[in-house]
Amino acid sequence: DGKLCTEGGGTIVLGSHGDVYGPGGQGVYDDPTHGPILYYHYVNTTIGYADGQKQFGWNKLDFSSGWPVTSA
Known part of the structure; x- marks a missing residue:
């Protein structure tokens, strides 16, 4: 919402949505062609919840916008 994290702000960049449940373990890769890429693991609720x-x-x-937003 435009408030710095160092000042108590914060916004979720990626959360559960659709078949994507519990995304986590994220990192950022700066791809030379596509720019910054947020990568993560998640559970696809249509497949199942087992570790494998x-x-x-x-x-x-x-x-x-000055703040990170995920896009397709």
């Missing part, structure tokens, strides 16, 4: 069924996901990060 975790999925790898990624989304581009857009900073055009």
Whole structure:
């Protein structure tokens, strides 16, 4: 919401949505072609919740507003 994290602000960049449940273990890779990429693992609720069924996901990060926002 435009308030710095150092001043008590903060906004969720990526949370559960659709079939993506509990995304975590994230990192950022600066791809030379596509720019910053947020990568993470998650549970796909249509597949199942077992340990061997975790999925790898990624989304581009857009900073055009001055704050990170995930995009397709």
